[in-house]
Amino acid sequence: MTRKKRAAVTTTPAKGIPIAAGGSVLRPLKAAEVVARDVVRDITAKGLQPGDCLPSEAQMLQTYGVSRESLREGLRLLEVQGMISIRRGPGGGPIVGTVDSANLGRMEALFYHLAGATYDELFEAWLFAESTLARLAATNPDAALREQVMEPYLSGDVEDAEHEDLEVYLSGHEGFHGAVSGLTGNRVFQLTFRAYGQVVAHHLSTVGDVHVRKLHRKLADDHLKLAQAIVDGNGDLASTLMHDHLSEVIAITRRELGSLLEGPVGWL
Ligand SMILES: [Zn+2]
Numbered sequence: 451m452t453r454k455k456r457a458a459v460t461t462t463p464a465k466g467i468p469i470a471a472g473g474s475v476l477r478p479l480k481a482a483e484v485v486a487r488d489v490v491r492d493i494t495a496k497g498l499q500p501g502d503c504l505p506s507e508a509q510m511l512q513t514y515g516v517s518r519e520s521l522r523e524g525l526r527l528l529e530v531q532g533m534i535s536i537r538r539g540p541g542g543g544p545i546v547g548t549v550d551s552a553n554l555g556r557m558e559a560l561f562y563h564l565a566g567a568t569y570d571e572l573f574e575a576w577l578f579a580e581s582t583l584a585r586l587a588a589t590n591p592d593a594a595l596r597e598q599v600m601e602p603y604l605s606g607d608v609e610d611a612e613h614e615d616l617e618v619y620l621s622g623h624e625g626f627h628g629a630v631s632g633l634t635g636n637r638v639f640q641l642t643f644r645a646y647g648q649v650v651a652h653h654l655s656t657v658g659d660v661h662v663r664k665l666h667r668k669l670a671d672d673h674l675k676l677a678q679a680i681v682d683g684n685g686d687l688a689s690t691l692m693h694d695h696l697s698e699v700i701a702i703t704r705r706e707l708g709s710l711l712e713g714p715v716g717w718l
Contacts, residue, residue, distance in 0.1 A: 466566020466714055485514050485524030493546055504534065504544040551641045555648035563717040572715050573700045576650060577693055579643035580627065584676060584692035585685040587633035596681050599629050603677035619666065620651045626673045633680065654703065656718040657710060
């Protein structure tokens with residue numbers, strides 16, 4: 451994969467925009483948002499899965515009774531969240547996408563950025579969230595499931611290869627943490643708590659030239675110990691190991707990115 455350009459150092463003041471009290475919960479939906487909501491309702495009602503086709507534009511215009519502009523805007527709202535994708539050209543059309551906490555993270559990063567939230571705050575949230583996920587995974591009452599999901603990481607084989615490509619490394623690393631979060635049995639935690647790590651991973655992949663992969667072997671060993679603690683059902687140990695593991699990742703990230711971590715979290 452091609453390496454992206456190093457992101458410019460942000461000059462936005464760290465103060466940011468004060469976080470509002472939440473009055474927007476009462477904001478009425480715009481026409482495009484109503485369309486987006488109705489499309490999502492239909493996806494759910496029909497039990498559609500990633501890759502399934504949605505109706506054509508002509509059919510949706512008839513079904514939802516809105517202008518072409520509102521329909522397209524509504525679909526676009528879902529497209530940027532990855533929840534649908536739109537194949538352009540003849541034979542194209544909207545298809546069902548994925549539910550990916552990375553897209554949630556991208557949205558959250560915008561909020562952190564404008565609110566002036568710092569990388570220290572992001573890392574603190576990440577440590578808290580992933581330690582909690584590890585504890586919940588280890589205390590999942592289904593021991594057979596814990597063993598089945600963690601089994602690939604117990605030998606270390608799955609992560610044995612040294613990756614030259616940062617993005618390949620990051621997706622492998624995220625794979626382990628995603629597997630842990632999947633064992634929590636709580637999809638709200640899985641989505642929201644994983645998003646912090648996804649924000650960090652996205653930042654690393656965007657700035658590039660990070661040598662986290664130099665410590666790949668050590669980090670894979672951490673995963674092995676974590677996987678064992680989860681299989682053993684040891685919540686306290688899993689939580690502590692995860693905290694220590696990510697503290698190390700954060701230390702490396704600080705060392706590699708240096709001044710890029712000053713100021714508010716970037717929206718990259
Ligand atoms: Zn890790």
